[in-house]
Amino acid sequence: xxxxxxxxxTKKGAFVLTADGARNKWDINGPFFGGWEIYHxxxxxxxxxxxxxxxxxxxxxxxxxxxxxxxxxxEPVENKFAYDGIPGTHQWYDGTPHPWEFKRxxxxxxxxxxxxxxxxxxxxxxxxxxxxxxKSWQELSGLRGHGSGPxxxxxxxxxxxxxxxxxxxxxxxxxxxISAAGAFRSDxxxxxxQPINQGLRSEHIPDPTAExxxxxxxxxxxxxxxxxxxxxxxxxxxxxxxxxxxxxxxxGNLPTDFGFTIDIHAHEPETIYVVPIKSDSEHYPPDxxxxxxxxxxxxxDWEALTKGLPQSDCYVNVxxxxxxxxxLDSCGIYFGTTGGQVYCSADSGxxxxxxxxxxxxxxSVEVQTLV
Amino acid sequence: MCxxxxxxxxxxxxxxQAASEVALNVAPPVTVRSVLxxxxxQYPMLRGTIRDHETQKRRPFVRxxxxxxxxxxxxxxxxxxxxxxxxxxxLLIVGAIAGGRTVSF
Numbered sequence: 001x002x003x004x005x006x007x008x009x010t011k012k013g014a015f016v017l018t019a020d021g022a023r024n025k026w027d028i029n030g031p032f033f034g035g036w037e038i039y040h041x042x043x044x045x046x047x048x049x050x051x052x053x054x055x056x057x058x059x060x061x062x063x064x065x066x067x068x069x070x071x072x073x074x075e076p077v078e079n080k081f082a083y084d085g086i087p088g089t090h091q092w093y094d095g096t097p098h099p100w101e102f103k104r105x106x107x108x109x110x111x112x113x114x115x116x117x118x119x120x121x122x123x124x125x126x127x128x129x130x131x132x133x134x135k136s137w138q139e140l141s142g143l144r145g146h147g148s149g150p151x152x153x154x155x156x157x158x159x160x161x162x163x164x165x166x167x168x169x170x171x172x173x174x175x176x177x178i179s180a181a182g183a184f185r186s187d188x189x190x191x192x193x194q195p196i197n198q199g200l201r202s203e204h205i206p207d208p209t210a211e212x213x214x215x216x217x218x219x220x221x222x223x224x225x226x227x228x229x230x231x232x233x234x235x236x237x238x239x240x241x242x243x244x245x246x247x248x249x250x251x252g253n254l255p256t257d258f259g260f261t262i263d264i265h266a267h268e269p270e271t272i273y274v275v276p277i278k279s280d281s282e283h284y285p286p287d288x289x290x291x292x293x294x295x296x297x298x299x300x301d302w303e304a305l306t307k308g309l310p311q312s313d314c315y316v317n318v319x320x321x322x323x324x325x326x327x328l329d330s331c332g333i334y335f336g337t338t339g340g341q342v343y344c345s346a347d348s349g350x351x352x353x354x355x356x357x358x359x360x361x362x363x364s365v366e367v368q369t370l371v
Numbered sequence: 372m373c374x375x376x377x378x379x380x381x382x383x384x385x386x387x388q389a390a391s392e393v394a395l396n397v398a399p400p401v402t403v404r405s406v407l408x409x410x411x412x413q414y415p416m417l418r419g420t421i422r423d424h425e426t427q428k429r430r431p432f433v434r435x436x437x438x439x440x441x442x443x444x445x446x447x448x449x450x451x452x453x454x455x456x457x458x459x460x461x462l463l464i465v466g467a468i469a470g471g472r473t474v475s476f
Contacts, residue, residue, distance in 0.1 A: 033385075034385070035381070035382055035385070036382065057382060058432060059380070059382065059430070059432040059433065059466040059467070060380075060382055060383060060420040060421070060430065060432075060433070060466070061419050061420050061430060062419065063386070063416065063420070076386065076416040079416075079418070079419045079420075079424075080418070080419060080424045082424065082425065
């Protein structure tokens, strides 16, 4: 019988939530690494019991944990992320040069073909790869060396590489996104990179249509259609049908097009989900109503999904890595909030129930479908 | 060899799955550097959590106390107090403003 495993990273530890395919009775395990910030956890699609977790605090820095039994036990692996060569400077918030300094790992992405290979997106922005299950990390420095690096600036949360997407049909193609530099693509396995931000418009930079400098919040890709990307930018929901070469806005009738997360239905590549947030200064839902918006047409036309979600006095946020989907026949949609709730819809978003209500503030949610 | 007592903050105690203090054999001279070298040799997962991997500098929010003195800004090669070198007192590794736990000796 199918099972789902939900990996939840929070500001005070990691939690592993499991249920059978009905998804109505949940076991809650954790906290693992209590008191530490768990920015992200990810399982290997090759070996679902191989998990990686990013564990950090401002006091004691970064650790990487690895599990080989689906999260029951963990072992720390290498935590040294050394930039390749002299890292140089990027722009600080005020435009002055600022030294590149490693702070934390925001996102881990397991290889689609090898459980020992995993990518790490870090702050200050860079992409690292391990080919030995996290025992050592090497920077793919062609990204920082693309030439625009000295002009990258941090977003409000830091200059983080937060999105890594591996193309299932082209093993040489990788997409990444950085706040606030924008989106980049490699077609040679991460050796060289090009910015893919044409069509983005950001009013917070001197040239709103500049090649780099855009605060991309998250990107999603459906594995059946890897040339089509959906993006939640700081403001604006965007779509690309040419692997990022150009973007078109599809915000349509959303109540606000600010937000952090975006994801795609497992079986319907044109069905996408966002959680609109009021503004970049007010990080909570408009009208104090927590609403997931779904478009079945790849954008433009959106419907509010509210059944089971709080529709008054709600002031939580849903962060960029805090939404995920399962691949059961009736696709499950999951998201976590800064208020500590993790919600699940077992029917593509029509109805929602909280799996758990009172976790620490949720940083990330990843779902594994286990068969 | 000197048997040195090191008090770890809660986050790091959990990481190494140790009691509040760990005991380390350290060859003289007993300094912050030699104690941290021994600590990281015994618990490799602590590398990078107390001092930077590359520069070996103390992380900004970490403090070193002993014998009611703040040694955080001393040279890592300065000899630690004799009471630490003899094992009578622990070297305290503390997360800055890290809570109200009372430490008894």
